[in-house]
Structures are given as structure tokens and as C-alpha cells.
Amino acid sequence: MATALPDRICRLGKKSAVPPYKYFYPRRDIERLLTRQTIKTSLAETQNLTDNELDLHQYAKAIRNTSLAIFATLVLSGHQKYILGFLSRCLEDKALPFSEESLHFLPELPRRNFVYDQWGFCPIVLQRGDIHRQFHNESILPFIQEEQCGRGGFGKVYKVKVDGSCQCLSSGEEDLIIARKELADFDDADAERGILNMLQTLKHPNIVEFLGSYSVRSTHSLLFPFVPMDLKAFLETMPDVDACVVYSGMSGIADALSKIHQFTIKPDPELSISKIGFHHDLSPANILVLENKVFLMTDFGLSQMKSNDENSKTLLRGGHDDYLGPEAFDYATARNGVVGRALDVWSFACILAEMATFLGGRSVSEFQQSRKRELLVQNIPTVEYKFHSDGFVHPAVHQWLDNLAANDEDENLRAMVALCRDMFQPNPDMRMTADAAATRMASIAFKSRIAEITRLFKSLGYNTAENRFLDFQIYVLLEATRFVAWSRGFWTWYGEDRKETSAIDRDLVKLQDILERHSQSPSIPSRWLALEDMQGCVDSIWGRLSGDQENEVHKMWVGEVCEVDDMSVLNMLRLRGGTFKGDRYRPVGIKAAMKYMSKLVSLPVGGSSHDKVVVGSRRMEAEWVSLAEPNVEFIIAGRNRNEYGLAENNSRTMGILTQYVGSNKPMVMVEWKLYDTRWASEVGDELLRQMDNLVNLLDPDRTPRDGVALHRVLNCCGYFHDPKNCRFGFLYPLVGPTAIIQSEPRVSVHLFSLNDVLRLCGNEGPNPKRPDLGDIFLLAKDLASCLGSVHQAGWLHHNISSHQVLVFSPSVWELHENVRSAVLAGFNDSRPEASSITLGPRDDYLHYQHPKYRNHARFETSFDYFALGMVLLELGLWMPISDLRSMASPEYREPEDFRKCLLRSYVPQLGESMGAIYRDAVAFCLDTEAQLLSMGLGVPGLPGYDRAVQEMFDSRVVRPLQQCLV
Incomplete structure (x- = not known):
């Protein structure tokens, strides 16, 4: 076996592809071949140790542990018998390589062979992060x-295995x-x-x-x-990649350049290093493109790092001419110029212009040819393709960028083109910094990533006819709107913060990857796993928000869901609202139910739509309701109501519901809804169905409500028809666990409007006690919150006034104590849009209508805010608007003139008695349109206008009023 061992070792050799082109023997392969048993066999045959098993074992162990390369070197030349000389002198592999002098104990031939062969058994092992x-x-x-795969003025580049x-x-x-x-x-x-x-x-x-x-x-x-592709090749091949990948890549390069220009590290708490750096050879050829389309800056051969106290300018040593700025070369002297960090910014602008060309679907080569110039430099004919000409931006560059911006719908591409223009400043001292460019590029990349994720969410099919009824698509819709809400909030707070947008990018890339994978293989088993991944990613990005920010984004999320206009989708959200697990989706399910029912109510009577069918009639018999006598004049301190200036109001009355599930016969308020006498002979199923829907809208068991709307809006339990008077009566129980009165009152309860209370508890009234200021603040902020909540679901009130704010009290003398529990009524006349069965307002409500609406303009969301502002003004001044109107001089007779009079003369008075926050909230309500236009928030009727108005109302009225405390 020993005679065969050299051959086996020899076959393990691999020839190095670089000088000295010798064979080397990988340690891993040697270890596999020279097992302890193999070593023992070799030693036994060469050292005559067959009779000494213990020595044989110990030698083999020592060789295997410390001297394997030495042993293999000796075996290769057939001199393994000299291994004991190494072991006895404690010469181990870690001492390789040996000089001839150090191996004096070996005969000359084995010594020379060993010195020559040893290099193959101690090849260089490359270590990451090793010193030079x-x-x-x-x-x-x-x-x-x-x-060889590349060559430059300073060296060669090789691809090495x-x-x-x-x-x-x-x-x-x-x-x-x-x-x-x-x-x-x-x-x-x-x-x-x-x-x-x-x-x-x-x-x-x-x-x-x-x-x-x-x-x-x-x-x-x-x-x-090794990265096989650079940006130059990328642009030449024009691969099919998502735009957000390009924006993200260029944002990364911009950020890297910024970090080089202002180099700062803190290796430990006691050491901080700051330098001024530059690249000076930035071009597409020096930006690598990984397989995952991450861009890498490379080739720092011309780069320098200088101390902060040094000037960054230096004599240019080289670089890619086409991408250098005007300061890089003096044509008069044909010499390189003195340049600084601004040169990198110009080079980056050139690269951005080419990337914009790529994204715009145009040819980079054509762009290059448009910049071609033939000129003489020191009488030498020269052709160049630079981005500047005669010290200014090349005219062809201006024209090219203009065409790109004009012919593309991608707002991010237009933003990148605008950034290029701003960076192309011929004067380097006035040129944008790399940090400023990186900040703008990060914003563009962030917005592009958001747009791509939003597109992917939409592509999953929740908005297609065949999929919209699947639970999975409904959940995807909810996660999509949840993501969009987060993105809007995050952009508002951190859109210009490069550190924050960069930190969140990893989570966004992960979410994008999940959506892309699911859109490519949307199998049913993988749906719910994909949904869990989506939820986890969205949870992660929400988790980066503070508590207050998360609350704001949650409001935006509800708003996003309420932007859904498809009745079928809304109905699915409504039906699923009660089955959503936990509290994750329940709030938006509630708002979707409100939106669905409010749209249902607004559908024209007589139209055809399967969405109008609501199972279960809410109609009651008129005989079930015992009404109080109408228009009963009650005497207060010897005077009747007319003498106190109380307005007649026949739209509501009190009563008892005699037929009711339960032992008690609850007290109810009846709110009348008139219809045109022309309909008297045509009241049929369609109109009754509309009444059913209206009851369901006002019944929290059918259309859940949340927030202050739970206790500031009365619950409706049904309606009855009074054909003799062409009206419907809507019933609102006043007693019960969810009603305004928790248990049966021991005395009768009377109904008053806030307008009544203003007069009865005024200076001329029988009860001059006003409510506590804290109670007024509580009512004001709850009215604002309630209105904001129903508006979010597309539900306009239409008739807000102090006549529609109701106070229930046992007597006039306790009125001031019950203002804090007032409710907003009149919702049976409210609608998301014009309703075919709602009549115009009564004359005594005209003061609360916006001047434009009185002039027959289409009703807008802001008109409800105007009416609320009038009520808040009444509360603050504790005076009915009609009294202010009667006191106004003739020059304020027109509604618009009177509105301006209120803003100029009466609203400022609120500052002293109610505080600046309250005053400013009222001012916004009375002047909403002007303030929105001054902030550039759009024109009524355009997409997104109502939502912008609602969000502004929340930020300028609802949230500020929450701070009004006593």
C-alpha cells in the first residue's frame, strides 16, 4: 500500500493557473486520504514498527494531528521514513515552509526534494478581512x-476560480x-x-x-x-426589470457617494474618524449589478481620503472623460483641472440621466450620439460625447431630459429627471451636494417601491369579478388598504428622512417579494400562508410607528377602506365584519358597514339593483305607538314658549311604544320624515324598502358604529307609516342599556333642542344657569368627532343646526346639567349624496346653510362643517345664530356677507371665553374652502378632494378640540 500511496497523493494535485504554475494539494483532500490507519500502514512498512503497536499508534496520531502536510510531502518523494526526524524535533505543519538550513538532519536529496515539494502542501489560504x-x-x-476580463489605465482585472x-x-x-x-x-x-x-x-x-x-x-x-455585469452592460442589454429596482439601486449609489464624501466612523466610544472623500472615476462601468439587481460602487483607484481640515480639491489624475464635469479639463491648456467632490456629483447626474433614458424606454446609445462633438484640442481632432459643451450643459442634454419628462407618466421618472437638471450645475462651487442628491433620490426610490407594492396588491384579484367574493381577496384588500394608509402616514412624517426610508426598505423588499411570489403561483393551499406573511410584513412596518402615529395611520386606514365604492365589496366587508378575528379588522368592518348602508339609502327609489335588497322589514304598525299631544304649550315661569322665542318644531314628538319585546313599554322619540304629496298614492315596496334601509343604517345592531357616534347618535328600532299626513315616523327608544337613558325615569322626560336651551338658559330665559364650560367643551368635541366619523363612511348630515342637537331633561331647571349628554339628530334626512325622497330644509334652518348651498350649489362635505361651525359659535357665545342675524346691520343681509361678518366680528370673541384652540376650530369650519384652496388641496369634485377635506377637518378641528379641557 505504501508504494501506491505517492501515486494517490499525486492524483490529488491541482495545477495553479498563476505563476509559478505549480501543483498544490488541498488540505481537505489530503485529510481524506491520509487516515490514521493509512498512516499506520505506511509507517509499519517503512519503519519496521510492526512489533511495536503502541509506538505505531502514537506516531500515527501525532502525524495526523500536527504533521500531516510534512508526512504527505515526504511520501510524495518516497522519503516518508524520515518523518520520525521531524517528530522528534517537534517540527509541525504550522512551521511550513522550511529552509534547507533548517532541515540539516536530512540527507541532501530528501532535503532538496522536500524544500521543492513542500509548497504544494501549504498553498495560500485566502482569509476574509486579512491584513495585506x-x-x-x-x-x-x-x-x-x-x-482576464477587464483592463484599465492602472491595471488589469481577472476572473479567478x-x-x-x-x-x-x-x-x-x-x-x-x-x-x-x-x-x-x-x-x-x-x-x-x-x-x-x-x-x-x-x-x-x-x-x-x-x-x-x-x-x-x-x-x-x-x-x-466577482460580478459579471456592470451598469454599462446593463444599459446596453436593456433587461426587463421593475422601475423600483432601478430607483432603489441608484438611491443606494447616491447614499454610498454621500457617505464617502462625508466619511465618518466611530470604531469605539473613544475614537471617531472623519474624513473628506471622493471617487473621481464614477461611471456606469464602475458600478456593478448583482443578480438581484443591487448596484455596487467599485474601482476606487482614483479615490482619496483627506483630513477634514484639508481642501477636497486636487489635480485630476484620470477618469472616464464622458462623465467628467466642465471643471475636469482645460481645453485651452489641454491639461486636467483641479477638482473636488462636486465632480462626483456631476458624474452621478450623467449616470442618472442615462438611467432615466433606460426607464423611459429610450436608447442610451442614441442619447450618446445626440451629444457627439467633433473639435480640435491643441490642433488634434477629437470626438467626445460629454454632457457639457463650452462650459455649459450640452443643449442636447437639456432637450433629451425635456422629452423624457414630457412623454412619461411615471411621476418618479419625472422627479429623477428634475434631480438631474438640478445636479447639472456647470459651476462646481454652486453644484448640489451628494448628501442633498441622496436625500432626493431616496424619496424617489421610496415612492417607487410603495407604488410597486400597491400595484402588486391590486394584481392579486380582490377587485376582479370572479374573485371579489372570496374571503382571501377580502383580507388582501384590507391588508392593501392598511399598507397604503401606512405609506401615506410614513411619507408625511419621514418622506425626507433618508435614514428612516432606508431602514424600512428591507421590510418593503420582503413584502414585495411575498406579493410577487404569490402572484406567480397563487395556489389555494399557499393563499393563507401568503396572507400570514403579508400580515407579518405590514405589522412590522406599522411597528416602526410611535403610538400617536399608529393612531393616525389607523384613521387613514379606515379612510382607505371607506374609499372603496363597489357595493359588492362593501357588502362583503360588512358581512365579514362580525367574523373578523380579534380587533385587527373590526373597526374597518364597522366603517364599511356604515358606508354600505349609507350608499344603499342614497340609491334612487325605483332604480334596479340587487344591492338594495335588505332581508327583514323594520316597519311597525302605527297603532303600536302612543304619541304625546303635538304642540302642547307648556308654561314656564308664567310665560309660554313663544314668549321665550322658542321655534315651533313639529318634526319630533315623544311617545310610548306599546308593542315591544320585553316587559316594559319604552319611552321613544318619534322623528318624522315627510314625503311629497305626489307620492301619496305610490307608496310601495320600493319606498318601504328604502325606509327599512334607513332604519338599518341607524340601528347599531345592523350597522355597527364606533367612537362617540355610539352615544351621540340615537338608535333607531323601526318606523311606521302615517299616510294621512304623508310621513313616516322613525322610532328611537330613550330607555335601555344602549339608549340615552339607562333605566326607567321616575319622572317624565321632556325634549328640547340646543336652540331651545340657548334661549331658556340665556340671560333672558327662566333658567339663567349656563352649563359648565367643561360640559360645553365635551359636547363640542364629541359633535365634531361624531361628524368626522360618519363623514368617513360617506354619510353627510345635510341639516346640522342647533335645532338638530337634542337635550332630554326632566324640566327646564335641570337643562344646564343635561347639555353634556345631548345627541345629534336629524339623520333620517341625511345621505351620502342627493336622495330622491328628502325635501328641502325648513326656513328656520337656513342660517346654518352655507351661502353657496343657499345659492343652489351641489352639497359638499365642507357645508356640513360650516353648519357645525355655526353650532360651535352658538355654544361659544351662548347665543342663537338667529339673534346674531337680527342684530347684524343691513349691509350683511346676504348670506356670504353675514359669514364674513361672523369671521371678522364674532369668531375672534371666542378667544377670550373659549380659548384660541376653540376659536381657530370654529374659524376653520366657517372658512373651510378658502383655507383648503390656500393650501393647494384641490377643487371640489376632483378625486380625493372629499378625503383631503375630511383629513384637514380632523387635523384642524377634531384633534385640536380634544385638547380643550377645564
């Missing part, structure tokens, strides 16, 4: 393949492909190595990884991961 190594000329590099067992550059033991940059000049190599070592401390994902360096036989090599 100076290798012996006889050292064997474990490069089993090598081919490294034997897997001789590298610790990657986690596995497989053969590894790397790039080797070879430089002949040690100073150049050492300077670039120093730059690379410093940049590695940044651990930046868009700076090429530096694997190490070495020198051997007067050449100097820098090692990097």
Missing part, C-alpha cells in the same frame, strides 16, 4: 482558473469565483487598499466588498467578489 500579505515567490495561490478548500472568503467549501485586480505600482495598490479598508468599516450595501490583498513577485492584487 507579502507572499514568498514560491508560494502557490489556489487559483485553478483565471482569465479559487479552490474551495483553500479559501475562507465564503461560508461554504465550494469553489469560489472572485475578481482579482492586479496593479504593477505598489503605491497605487497601497493607496486603493487603504481606501477600501476604510470604506469596509461603513458596511454599506452599495459599496463593493473588499476581500483582501496581497503582493507576490512584484505584482499587487486586490480581491473582490
